[in-house]
Amino acid sequence: MKQIFTIVRNSVLTLLTLLTLQTTTFAQEETTQDTTVQEKPKERPVRAAFESGLLFDNATTTLHPSKSLEFILQHRFGNTENGIHDLYGIYGAANIRFGLNYSLLDNLNIGIGTTKYNMMQDLQLKYRIIEQTRSNSIPVTVMLYEVIGIDGSPDSKWDQSVGSTSYKFGNRMSYFTQLLVSRSFNDHLSLQAGGAFTHYSCVDSVYNHDRISLSFAGRYKFSPQGSFIIAGDFPLDITGIKDYKKDSDANTIIYDKPNLTVGFEISTSTHVFQIYLGSAKGILPQEDTMWNNNDFFNQGIMIGFNLTRLWNF
Amino acid sequence: MKNSIKLIAIICATVLFVTANMAMAQKAGGPWTFPAKYKAMKSTVKAGDASIMSVGKDMYNKHCKSCHGTKGLGDGPKAANLKTSTGDFSTAAFQAHSDGELYYMSFIGRDEMPNFEKKILDEADRWAVIGYIRTLKK
Numbered sequence: 412m413k414q415i416f417t418i419v420r421n422s423v424l425t426l427l428t429l430l431t432l433q434t435t436t437f438a439q440e441e442t443t444q445d446t447t448v449q450e451k452p453k454e455r456p457v458r459a460a461f462e463s464g465l466l467f468d469n470a471t472t473t474l475h476p477s478k479s480l481e482f483i484l485q486h487r488f489g490n491t492e493n494g495i496h497d498l499y500g501i502y503g504a505a506n507i508r509f510g511l512n513y514s515l516l517d518n519l520n521i522g523i524g525t526t527k528y529n530m531m532q533d534l535q536l537k538y539r540i541i542e543q544t545r546s547n548s549i550p551v552t553v554m555l556y557e558v559i560g561i562d563g564s565p566d567s568k569w570d571q572s573v574g575s576t577s578y579k580f581g582n583r584m585s586y587f588t589q590l591l592v593s594r595s596f597n598d599h600l601s602l603q604a605g606g607a608f609t610h611y612s613c614v615d616s617v618y619n620h621d622r623i624s625l626s627f628a629g630r631y632k633f634s635p636q637g638s639f640i641i642a643g644d645f646p647l648d649i650t651g652i653k654d655y656k657k658d659s660d661a662n663t664i665i666y667d668k669p670n671l672t673v674g675f676e677i678s679t680s681t682h683v684f685q686i687y688l689g690s691a692k693g694i695l696p697q698e699d700t701m702w703n704n705n706d707f708f709n710q711g712i713m714i715g716f717n718l719t720r721l722w723n724f
Numbered sequence: 725m726k727n728s729i730k731l732i733a734i735i736c737a738t739v740l741f742v743t744a745n746m747a748m749a750q751k752a753g754g755p756w757t758f759p760a761k762y763k764a765m766k767s768t769v770k771a772g773d774a775s776i777m778s779v780g781k782d783m784y785n786k787h788c789k790s791c792h793g794t795k796g797l798g799d800g801p802k803a804a805n806l807k808t809s810t811g812d813f814s815t816a817a818f819q820a821h822s823d824g825e826l827y828y829m830s831f832i833g834r835d836e837m838p839n840f841e842k843k844i845l846d847e848a849d850r851w852a853v854i855g856y857i858r859t860l861k862k
Contacts, residue, residue, distance in 0.1 A: 455846055476842045598778070635785035680787040680843055723842040 454544040460552060460593045460601035462638065462678035463719050464512060464520065464537065466628050467687055468670070468694050469642045471603060472554040472593040474539055475514050478724040483510035483524070485694050485717045492710040500713055508694045510535075518542070526694050530563030533695055543595060551594045556605075560585040560697055569613060582613035587697035589626070603628040607644075609697045617663050621652045624700045636677050640685065644670040646700055670699040671707040672715075685717040750809040753835075758825050762832070765824030769851040771858065779849055780856030787843055788830075788853070796860035808836050814862040826854050 461471035465483060475481060489503015497503045510524030512535070522535035540553040562568070562583040569582045586609070593603035605626045614620055628642040646667055674687025690707035691699035705711030769775060785794075791806065793799040796813030803810050811818060821829070831840045831850055844850050 455848070458846070458849070476845065479842065598782070635782040678786065679790065680840075723839070 454546060454548060457543045457545050457552075457595045458598065460543070460595040460603065461628075461630055462676060463683040465683075465685075465717060465719060466603075466630070466640055467642050467672040467674065467685065467689055467715070467717065468691065468696060468699050469626060469628055469644070469672075470535075470537060470554070470556045470589065470591065470696070471628060472539065472552040472591050474518060474520050474537060474554075475512075475721060476723065477514050477517050479514045480722045480724065481512040482720045483508070483512065483717065484719075485510070485715070487689070487692050487694060487713050487715040489713065490705070490710070491688075491712050491714065506692050506694055524695075526698075528693060528698065531695055531698065532561040532563055534559045534561075543593075551592050554591040554593075556587075556589040556591055558587040558696055560587070560695055584612040585697045585701075586610045587695070587700065589696070591626075593628075599632045601630045601632075607696070607700065609700045611697070611701060617655055617660075618666070619653050619655050621654070622701055623647045623649055623652065630676070636679060638676040638678070639674075640676050640687070641673045642670075643672070644691070644696070644700055646703075664704055666702045666704045668703045668706050668711070670703050674715075681721050683717070683719040683721075687715050687717075688712050689715050750807060753808045753811065756825070756829060756834070758828050762824045762828035763822065765822075765827055767823040767827075767851045767854055768848055769855045771855065773852070773855065775848070775852040776855035776859065778852075780852035780854075783844055783849060783853045784856045787840060796857065806836050813857055813860045816861075819858065819861045823851075823854060826857060827851075830854060830857070 459473040461473040464471055464473050464475065464481065465485075468485070485508040487506040489497060489500035489505060491499040493500070493503070506526065506528045508524050508526040510522055510533075512520055512522035514520045518539035520535075520537040522533075522537075524533045524535070525531070526533070536555075536557045538555045540555060541549050541551070543549055543552045562585070564583075566578055569578045587607060588609075589605050589607035591603055591605040593601060595601045603626075607624045607626060609622045609624065611620050624644055624646045626642070626644045628640070630638050630640050632638040646669065648667065668690065670689065670691035672687050672689035672691075674685055674689075677684045690705040690711045690713070691703040692705070692713060693699040693702060705713075769780075789800055791798075791800045791802045791810050792813065793803065798810040798812050800810070813819070827850065829837065830853065831844070833839045840850075844853065
């Protein structure tokens with residue numbers, strides 16, 4: 412399995428290197444041509460497909476311009492299954508994440524964050540490979556999204572699972588790599604789809620280290636500031652990447668439920684507010700993809716909200 | 725004696741009220757200085773273009789309305805917290821500004837008026853907003 416992970420990692424790095432070299436080559440060609448050929452009209456990118464780089468727990472292809480700083484607060488209340496007894500999860504155990512994203516370039520964004528569950532610390536990177544244009548010469552925006560998670564739980568969590576002598580810092584690591592494709596159909600409707608590979612360095616013996624998932628997201632903007640938003644992540648059951656081949660016993664919790672979310676978004680010049688119903692509690696995409704056993708259609712719903720604040724420098 | 729005390733109390737209260745309001749009153753923004761580059765700019769969006777009432781209006785409502793108000797009268801919910809009056813877009817004096825001057829005021833800004841170049845990235849979209857501000861003339 413390590414081999415597969417290494418292959419995927421190397422492929423992504425190679426792709427990034429090729430894209431960077433390709434962009435540099437194009438830039439040089441354009442400079443040379445400027446002296447001899449009349450300048451072509453500049454292609455205009457479409458308006459952002461989504462209001463923020465964040466849609467519930469999912470990343471979107473939206474990136475803010477360079478030197479923009481975005482503060483993110485993500486909050487997930489407890490499960491609504493107890494009804495009025497804990498006010499539909501509002502008095503229940505919550506998960507929360509604080510994050511900061513900074514746009515180094517117009518097409519490159521880095522981020523850090525900290526999440527309550529498992530004391531997860533995360534590093535994030537978003538790189539926009541191509542951007543949809545208004546002339547439709549490029550019909551979609553394509554983005555690479557990477558999240559590196561570091562589980563901050565006490566060492567004893569791994570002492571129990573892999574033996575006290577074999578604990579390593581690397582056991583805490585998890586990786587989520589996603590390729591996102593979005594299209595803004597008009598000023599109201601934007602859709603996005605993606606494929607992701609999740610890897611956990613250390614899991615309990617009855618679980619798998621890797622998972623491939625598909626995701627989708629959509630926005631219907633019905634007013635200058637209001638939108639309906641929806642998203643889903645679907646873990647795939649692919650035998651080829653499983654390292655635990657036995658049938659699970661009755662006591663094993665199966666984490667294979669999709670993460671479905673539906674909500675409402677209000678955006679202003681500097682803020683985005685999302686309130687929603689969702690089925691996964693992890694907040695980080697690898698946690699949602701790997702460890703969700705809540706069924707959206709069977710008492711597995713939680714109320715959540717996100718807040719973002721944007722500064723341009 | 726009682727009447728005198730009442731009178732003094734009323735005078736004191738009045739003085740306090742007027743002083744407090746004078747201190748809180750917004751000052752009008754001073755005259756703008758426009759760089760030549762912006763003064764010479766002409767809108768690329770013609771009056772009556774469809775983008776004015778779609779893109780321009782949407783962007784105005786998202787980015788400008790909270791301070792400048794729905795009709796540009798300077799009565800948005802955030803306006804009262806500013807030190808400087810946001811002005812009135814419906815007046816002839818405001819509308820007498822050239823396209824380039826309105827562009828400079830709207831997107832470059834100064835003091836409490838923030839720069840909006842990174843909020844509205846596309847040049848034609850910015851002109852659509854200026855076009856919409858033109859429609860607010862009384």
